Amino acid sequence: MIAHRSAAATALAGKLRPLLLAGAAMLMTAAQAPDRVTPMTPDVIDHYEQTLPSADFVRREVMIPMRDGTKLYTIIMMKKGVKNGPILLSRSPYDAHGSAHRVASQRIVDNLDVMDTEFAEDGYVIVHQDIRGMHRSEGQYIMNRPIVGPLNDTGIDESTDAWDTIDWLVKNVPESNGKVGIIGSSYLGFTTLMAEINPHPALKAAVPESPMVDGWMGDDWFHNGAFRMSSLDYAVGQAFNKGDGGGEFALGEGDHYSRYLEAGSAGDFARKLGIEKVPGVRKFLENPAYTDFWSLQAVDKWLAERPLTVPTMLELGQWDQEDSYGAPAVYRVLEPKDKNNDMVSLVIGPWRHSGANHGGWSLGALDFAGDTAKEWRVKWMKPFFDHYLKGAPAPRTPPVLTYATGINEWQTSPRWPMGTQTPLYLAADGKAGFAKPAQAGHDDYVSDPAHPVPFLPRPIDMGDATQWKPWLVHDQRFVSDRPDVAVWQTGPLDKPVHIMGAPQVDLFAATSGTDSDWVVKLIDVYPNDVPEPADQGGKPSMAGYELPIGIEIFRGRYREDFAKPVAIKPGKVERYSWALPNVNHVFLPGHRIMVQVQSSLFPLYDRNPQSFVDNIMFAKPGDYKKATQSIWHGGASASSVMLPIVP
Known part of the structure; x- marks a missing residue:
């Protein structure tokens, strides 16, 4: 009797289970359902999962x-x-x-x-x-x-x-x-x-x-001793809020060329913006030479x-x-x-x-x-x-x-570099060529820290990606006629000149100051009759375009020892050697090869005061002085850019 009733109960329970489960689900749904929204229901949620089940x-x-x-x-x-x-x-x-x-x-x-x-x-x-x-x-x-x-x-x-x-x-x-x-x-x-x-x-x-x-030596912070001012911005941005942003310089709108120039030295710029105690900034300002620190x-x-x-x-x-x-x-x-x-x-x-x-x-x-x-x-x-x-x-x-x-x-x-270093000599009358000039001479310009050569046409916005990303291919005609930029170029080439490697600068120069920066640009000058007008998409005509193939700077105080800066003797012809970036480039027939030399590239690099100070980062306003720069060519002081030429 008991067993019979247990079986019946079991059968009944089996029939009722789906109904009971459905009812329980309805009760649970009702219990879990959110309150009805009202005009005052808060609209903030904790999380929204953007990855849906349909994601691949x-x-x-x-x-x-x-x-x-x-x-x-x-x-x-x-x-x-x-x-x-x-x-x-x-x-x-x-x-x-x-x-x-x-x-x-x-x-x-x-x-x-x-x-x-x-x-x-x-x-x-x-x-x-x-x-x-x-x-x-x-x-x-x-x-x-x-x-x-x-x-x-x-x-x-x-x-x-x-x-x-x-x-x-x-x-x-x-x-x-x-x-x-x-x-x-x-x-x-x-x-x-x-x-x-x-x-x-x-x-x-x-x-x-x-x-x-x-x-x-050449990545990000310094190039051959010259300091990149944008490094300060980077250091602050990385240091603040675990890199999540909010560390941008409060420079306001306007030409950064003027903003940086008005501030003075790199150290003065840091003090003006209140960043001189940021550890990354201090690392730059307190260690300008290539000591063990770097x-x-x-x-x-x-x-x-x-x-x-x-x-x-x-x-x-x-x-x-x-x-x-x-x-x-x-x-x-x-x-x-x-x-x-x-x-x-x-x-x-x-x-x-x-x-x-x-x-x-x-x-x-x-x-x-x-x-x-x-x-x-x-x-x-x-x-x-x-x-x-x-x-x-x-x-x-x-x-x-x-x-x-x-x-x-x-x-x-099979290897790099491929080219054989061949000197392209600077010569008198703004000429350049592969024959060494027999007669020595020099071309002079006055470098004034109060009017440094810009690295881009003004106005300059150091945070503008459209300026920053392609600046190394910008047409250099915007400075070719400046009196503080010396220019040499070949005649139109009658055959291609193919270089594969890093061109080497071999510069003989003197200054009336006790310190100096030297900037050398290797440029491919396009024929002035290129039959391609400027298009409607914003690209310029290439007629007469002065295309930089390599631009690099060298800080004169480090000519003897990167770790121990020494003053330059005024008027003494010194030899400076450094490399331009690695390239594979063909200068085509009809093009010219140009070399430009100047003593500033601002505000990408800090200004050299052109008078020797122990730490250039903290140069005072009175340290910044004009200097007459003499670029020598021919004879025993034959300045050149060594081109890694392949047949």
């Missing part, structure tokens, strides 16, 4: 622990369904979250930067990370944190952070194949190179793009002391306005370690800083043969990673790949 990708946000306990914010993205995918890592001070949330879209290619899209579509796991102390990561930020050693006794640097990050990724991303590549431009180029110092075994390939390598931070020197174990493709733009020094410097120390000429390659494209990661059809007034940047990424860079990370066939990466501007074509070569 997976996004994870994690905090990866470092060996000291600090956790670094990291975004991991991949297309849905990825299996056995290689990892492509970038480590940045510029907001990893933003780099993976470019557009609110359900397609992975819309969310990521252009440089990532080909990889994301091909099953790569894309990883972006905030370096320590920046944006959403924990820890303290130190700009270009030195490697563990004489300047850093913490046991922690960007190399160890890269190692710890890679170790965590290969153990915690089940969709990966355990192989990692690293890539990045500018500061990210620095962190890419740092990952190659004591590299994790899973790191199989690296592409440092326009890397920050030596901030004093020389022991040079990444190429660190890499020179270590074995080459990671296949590396170094990339930079021919007109890189920020980091033209680093990649060739690293190539010089790594290439001798590459015994089979297959571990290190160098790429120089017709781009501005980080231009390889954007559209490469043009730069300023110049047009190229198609999208040169995408062509490099698809034809050479991705196959390089595919080989080392996915086991694809050998990509036959050329030892050196450069774009020959002037004739607009990619060229491969």
